[in-house]
Amino acid sequence: MDLKYNRILLKLSGEALMGNAQYGIDAETVKFIASEIKPIYDLGVKIGIVIGGGNIFRGVSPAAKGMDRVTADHMGMLATVINCLSVQNALEMNGIETRVQSAIEMRQIAEPYIRRRAMRHLEKGRVVIFAGGTGNPYFTTDTTATLRASEINADVVLKATKVDGVYTADPKKDASASKYTEINYIDVLTKGLKVMDATAISMCMDNQIPLIVFDMFGKDNLMKIVKGEPIGTLVK
Structure with missing residues (x-):
């Protein structure tokens, strides 16, 4: 199958794993996320x-x-490791081979992050889950996502959210808010849109990596995106 994106970096928020709970990890939500990843994994993405x-x-x-x-x-970095292990478990229960690599060394439960090893895992068809943020304080996991995307030569960063794209204002608070189908990096920064933090957006812009903000909980959205269908908001 001819795909638009053959190598992706999927950014999941911790809140996305909660489902309707107030905190923690909802098992059914994590299973759903794994079930959405499985079809694109089977295509060789x-x-x-x-x-x-x-x-x-x-x-x-x-x-x-x-x-x-x-x-x-x-x-906060340690919290990401807990989430990564949870997603790893769900993926492997779906027959998806994975590796967790942590920017903070904890060899008993995850590999240390080594770019060349991550690239090798991807070449062998394994999903690589990057834990521990950048390994440094003051950097968000959004910045981690764009950094890792740059390092693994990803075609696109997919930011999974609970809304279907980027809006002019919070659609839950402002009924007149309209959705962007496409917007450039500079406008995201100058308009102060809450897509990702400024460091993450700047890194995408510097490395010319497109960013798609989409609803993770729309059935088959991941598949539609890798095929090139216009889902969510494209930032480029």
Whole structure:
């Protein structure tokens, strides 16, 4: 099959794993995400995944108020590892071979992140799940996603959300908000649109990697995107 995107970096927020819960990991939601990844994996798409940790701990949340920022961010990085192991388990239950690579060494449960090894895993048809953020405080998992996408030569960054794209305002708060089908990086930055943080957007722009913001919970959306169908909002 002729695909538009053959190598992708999928960015999942920690909140996406919660389902309708207030915190933690919802097993059925993770199973659904795995079931959406399976068909594109079977087509031979090379897949890297970065997952946030906001469902467990967010470094700048009220829960971390008064805490040293570096310590809080380290806790957030550890939360991403928990999420990555959860998604790894769900993928492997769907017959998908995976590797978790962590930017913070924890050899008993994940490989250390080594770019050449990650590239080799992708070539062998394994899904590589990147844990531990960048390994440094003050950087978000959005920035991790664009960094890893650049490193693995991804064709596109797919930011999975609970909304179907980027809007002029929050559609849940403003009924007049309209959706962008396509927008450029500079406009995202100048308009202050909450797509990804400025560092992540700048990295996509510098490395000319398109970004698609889409609804992860729309059935077959991932498949439609890799085939080139206009799903969500394209940032380029």
